[in-house]
Amino acid sequence: MQKLLNSILRNRTLLLFILLLALSLRYMARNHNYQRSNFLALNNAALAPFFEARHQFFSHFNLNQHNQQLIEDNQYLLAKLINEQNQALILDSIPFEVIPAQVIRNSIQLNYNHITLNAGEKSGIRKEMGIISAKGVVGIVHSINEETSSVISLLNKALSINAKLKKSNHFGSLHWNGDSPKDMMLSDVPLAANVQVGDTIVTGGMSAIFPKHIELGVIRDVIVPTNDNYYQLHISLFQDMTNLDYVYGVVIPKAETIKEMIIDNE
Amino acid sequence: MSKPISLLIWFLVLVFAQVFMLDPIMLGIPYAPLIYVLLFVLLPHQWEAWVVLLVGFFIGVMVDLLFLSGGIHTVASLIACFTRPLLMRAAYRDTISLRDLKIENESFGSLCLYTLLIILVHHFFLFTAMTGSWSKLGWLLGAWGANSILTIMTCFLLLVLTQKTK
Numbered sequence: 001m002q003k004l005l006n007s008i009l010r011n012r013t014l015l016l017f018i019l020l021l022a023l024s025l026r027y028m029a030r031n032h033n034y035q036r037s038n039f040l041a042l043n044n045a046a047l048a049p050f051f052e053a054r055h056q057f058f059s060h061f062n063l064n065q066h067n068q069q070l071i072e073d074n075q076y077l078l079a080k081l082i083n084e085q086n087q088a089l090i091l092d093s094i095p096f097e098v099i100p101a102q103v104i105r106n107s108i109q110l111n112y113n114h115i116t117l118n119a120g121e122k123s124g125i126r127k128e129m130g131i132i133s134a135k136g137v138v139g140i141v142h143s144i145n146e147e148t149s150s151v152i153s154l155l156n157k158a159l160s161i162n163a164k165l166k167k168s169n170h171f172g173s174l175h176w177n178g179d180s181p182k183d184m185m186l187s188d189v190p191l192a193a194n195v196q197v198g199d200t201i202v203t204g205g206m207s208a209i210f211p212k213h214i215e216l217g218v219i220r221d222v223i224v225p226t227n228d229n230y231y232q233l234h235i236s237l238f239q240d241m242t243n244l245d246y247v248y249g250v251v252i253p254k255a256e257t258i259k260e261m262i263i264d265n266e
Numbered sequence: 267m268s269k270p271i272s273l274l275i276w277f278l279v280l281v282f283a284q285v286f287m288l289d290p291i292m293l294g295i296p297y298a299p300l301i302y303v304l305l306f307v308l309l310p311h312q313w314e315a316w317v318v319l320l321v322g323f324f325i326g327v328m329v330d331l332l333f334l335s336g337g338i339h340t341v342a343s344l345i346a347c348f349t350r351p352l353l354m355r356a357a358y359r360d361t362i363s364l365r366d367l368k369i370e371n372e373s374f375g376s377l378c379l380y381t382l383l384i385i386l387v388h389h390f391f392l393f394t395a396m397t398g399s400w401s402k403l404g405w406l407l408g409a410w411g412a413n414s415i416l417t418i419m420t421c422f423l424l425l426v427l428t429q430k431t432k
Contacts, residue, residue: 021344024337024341
């Protein structure tokens with residue numbers, strides 16, 4: 001402390017000069033627009049690395065808040081996208097909604113894999129609700145309780161979902177054959193369809209679970225069977241099913257009514 | 267007359283003359299001598315540097331308030347006062363210690379050199395602060411040169427008129 005005081009006393013002229021110069025520059029910058037803009041530019045250039053370092057330091061403490069913000073942003077954008085792509089399906093002006101959730105367990109080694117989410121009935125998750133991520137379909141809710149829910153993963157041999165080619169209306173059934181978690185099969189696409197490697201596959205929307213036009217993946221390989229009228233298409237998913245974190249449950253407007261209509265038709 | 271009273275009279279006279287007689291806007295000329303700089307020359311060299319800084323700051327603020335010039339005189343005055351010991355050393359090279367310096371005993375030439383250096387430093391920073399940019403370097407050098415010549419001539423005249431005969 002004594003050393004510090006001595007140091008200040010020894011350099012008092014310089015310190016006083018810096019202080020008075022700062023005051024007079026501030027006084028000058030406040031009164032001259034041009035000088036002010038130059039002063040601010042110089043100030044910003046000199047202090048930018050410090051501000052950046054400070055931002056980097058404090059941003060680590062705010063990661064949870066940032067994540068929450070990103071989830072909310074994604075939720076809003078996904079809902080907006082789904083609503084825009086499914087205008088014709090909106091009943092009584094009730095829009096599609098999405099409910100955010102986080103994956104707390106994800107099995108991928110089994111033939112019948114399941115995912116557990118940290119959101120349940122209390123958050124608005126319902127049985128047979130479609131679960132999507134920002135990159136595509138994840139699965140369908142199988143069972144729920146108050147706080148958590150269990151989802152049939154896309155990597156479950158028992159699950160097949162309605163899908164179609166993005167460029168045409170040729171539908172098929174997307175399912176997993178139990179091999180690689182990245183490899184899905186799209187069957188029941190008629191040979192009449194013009195199918196090429198690289199074509200995008202989207203949800204068909206022929207159920208009350210997933211809306212239309214949610215992108216799923218691209219065709220990686222086309223197999224034309226000799227004794228069948230349907231393609232066997234290998235699909236590479238956009239969503240890496242081994243790396244899931246934040247997902248969203250899709251609330252289809254009047255889902256129960258649609259389900260009843262589908263059952264009646266069948 | 268004691269030194270502080272003499273300084274106060276100098277201060278009042280120079281600032282009054284500066285504001286009411288040598289205002290370039292009032293005179294309708296682009297440049298006018300800034301004679302208040304002479305105060306920095308006349309401040310006793312025995313004064314502590316931080317006291318000189320405070321006095322320089324005060325004089326600068328006063329001139330800025332009276333000229334409505336928004337701080338440029340304060341910046342220039344402060345820098346002139348800060349560099350004053352260096353300029354004094356440069357002007358009175360033959361004197362071993364500034365503490366022992368007695369300006370009255372030194373040559374009038376050294377006093378003129380000292381005044382010249384302070385004016386040049388003050389005016390350089392004044393016009394730099396006024397332009398606020400190096401892109402107008404030509405104008406800055408022109409204004410610095412012209413105004414410095416005017417101030418130097420006026421200050422030398424004042425020094426000659428008020429010089430005490432030994």
